[in-house]
Amino acid sequence: MALAPAVMQTTPPIGLIGSEQALMGGSSAALEALLSGFDQARGALQPVSVDMGNVSSSIARGVSGAGDVLQPWQRPGLQAFDLQAALSGALGPQAQAQAYSNFQSSPGQQFLRDRAEQALLRNSAALGGLGGGRVRQELQRQAIGEAQQDFGNAFNRIGTVAQGGLTAAGQEAGLIGQLRAQEASIAGSLEGQRMGLTSQQQRDLARIAADTGMGAANIAAQTGQQVARDRFTTGTNLAGAVGGTTSALATLVNQQGQDLAGTIAAGAGDLSNIIAGAGGAQAQSGQNLAALLANIISGQGSQVASLPGVPGTQQTTGVLGNVGNFLSGVGSLIPRPGG
Amino acid sequence: MGGLVKSIFGGTDRSAQTQQVQQNTQDRALFERLANQGRSDAVALTGAGDENRNMAYQQVLNLLSGTIPQRMQAQQFGNVGAQQQLIGGLPMIQAALMGQPLNFASMQPTQIAYNADWTRQALPQFRTSAQALQPRPAPQPDLSSMLYSGFGGE
Numbered sequence: 001m002a003l004a005p006a007v008m009q010t011t012p013p014i015g016l017i018g019s020e021q022a023l024m025g026g027s028s029a030a031l032e033a034l035l036s037g038f039d040q041a042r043g044a045l046q047p048v049s050v051d052m053g054n055v056s057s058s059i060a061r062g063v064s065g066a067g068d069v070l071q072p073w074q075r076p077g078l079q080a081f082d083l084q085a086a087l088s089g090a091l092g093p094q095a096q097a098q099a100y101s102n103f104q105s106s107p108g109q110q111f112l113r114d115r116a117e118q119a120l121l122r123n124s125a126a127l128g129g130l131g132g133g134r135v136r137q138e139l140q141r142q143a144i145g146e147a148q149q150d151f152g153n154a155f156n157r158i159g160t161v162a163q164g165g166l167t168a169a170g171q172e173a174g175l176i177g178q179l180r181a182q183e184a185s186i187a188g189s190l191e192g193q194r195m196g197l198t199s200q201q202q203r204d205l206a207r208i209a210a211d212t213g214m215g216a217a218n219i220a221a222q223t224g225q226q227v228a229r230d231r232f233t234t235g236t237n238l239a240g241a242v243g244g245t246t247s248a249l250a251t252l253v254n255q256q257g258q259d260l261a262g263t264i265a266a267g268a269g270d271l272s273n274i275i276a277g278a279g280g281a282q283a284q285s286g287q288n289l290a291a292l293l294a295n296i297i298s299g300q301g302s303q304v305a306s307l308p309g310v311p312g313t314q315q316t317t318g319v320l321g322n323v324g325n326f327l328s329g330v331g332s333l334i335p336r337p338g339g
Numbered sequence: 340m341g342g343l344v345k346s347i348f349g350g351t352d353r354s355a356q357t358q359q360v361q362q363n364t365q366d367r368a369l370f371e372r373l374a375n376q377g378r379s380d381a382v383a384l385t386g387a388g389d390e391n392r393n394m395a396y397q398q399v400l401n402l403l404s405g406t407i408p409q410r411m412q413a414q415q416f417g418n419v420g421a422q423q424q425l426i427g428g429l430p431m432i433q434a435a436l437m438g439q440p441l442n443f444a445s446m447q448p449t450q451i452a453y454n455a456d457w458t459r460q461a462l463p464q465f466r467t468s469a470q471a472l473q474p475r476p477a478p479q480p481d482l483s484s485m486l487y488s489g490f491g492g493e
Contacts, residue, residue: 015438234436241432245425252425256418260411267407271400278396282389289385293378300374307363310356 016234020227027223031216038212045201045208052187059183066175070168077165084158087151103151112150116142380472387471394463406457413451420449 013021067074085091086099103109120138427445434441 013438015434015436017438019438237436238433241429241436245429245432248425249422252418252422256415259414259418263407263410263414267403267410270403270407274396274399274403278393281392281396285385285389285392289381292381292385296374296377296381300370303370304367307366308359310359310363 016230019230023223023226023230027219030219034212034215034219038208041208042205045204052183052190055183055186055190059179062179063176066172066179070172073164073168074172075165077162077168079165080158080161081165084155084162087155087158103154108154109150383471384468387466387468391463391465394465398460398463402457402460409454409457413453416451420451424449 012018082091083099086095087103089096120142424446431441431443431445433439
């Protein structure tokens, strides 16, 4: 009965190939694990990335926030400073004239002029002299006086506003300086910390790298040794199988020769025995026949010899024969010594 | 003349002698004939016996001569088959050790063929004693040729 072919396709790899595959797989996995561990360690020991951008952004946001907060004081202050400078003539006559013109046409000055004019006109009407020259002079004088009085007040107020803006600008400058100082401090602190970690990390990394290299070398060496042992063992087993087979073949060939020799010897012996037996039987048959023929001839002779003799021609024994016969009978009667 | 002398002078009467001589002569002739018949029958029966025995021997020789080569052939078939199994197993051993696919179909049982025609044997056509004693020209027995027949020599 033919055995079903069993091609091992679904079974795990066996033999030297399977062993080396397993070894290589395990070795590769171990190496990958080592390298992965090394990468993880290296990643864990990477220098701390000091993100000064974030710090700077925070500082910038602080500065911007401070500016935004102080902006309502800063802008009017600056404008007030410019206006006060123009009114004072620090910015030149043209700027001063424009400033005055603007001041004269300002709603405040217009209000003061309208209020003074109405008051003068009501008093003049009560007195009945609206169209007189004095009225017009009085109106001019009153307008100039109030304008002068209000200019001083307005100038002082502008100065107050300008002072507020200056104060706000100073505060902002102070805040910016503080924030920049803090930024510099943080940056310096972080850099110092980073520099401190790097040396330890380098030592750790060096140690881990050495351990990893040692582990990889050990794995490679062990794998190579195991592969070498397996290959040697496989070769030895193959040699053993070949040797065993060769020995068995030699034994079989030798056995075949012995069996054939035995068969030949046995066959030759059997044939020889048969032939010898045949010869012996043939010889015995000849002897038997010869004996039989001799008996026949002998019997014939005896019968011829036993034929009756011719009368008168019988042979007598004579006197000596009779004496011999007598002595023989006497001797037989004498007992033998020791008998 | 003798009879007259014996009648006259008396003497020995020889008629009984003559009669006895004649009787003995007849007896000897009878003995001779019977002995010849006995020898002839003995030779015939012995020859038939020898022939029958040699036929049996020859059949045994033929049987052995036919079966001994078959024995040797069967031994060789078995031995060579065993060697082939051993040789055929080497690649499988190598494949198993190496981890290569194994094909067990290459391992097949071996049945040794044989010819059993030799078992159909029958007795030789022996000559019976009656056949042997049938009247036939009786050759003079040649003992030497009888002794060495079957040996291929004289």
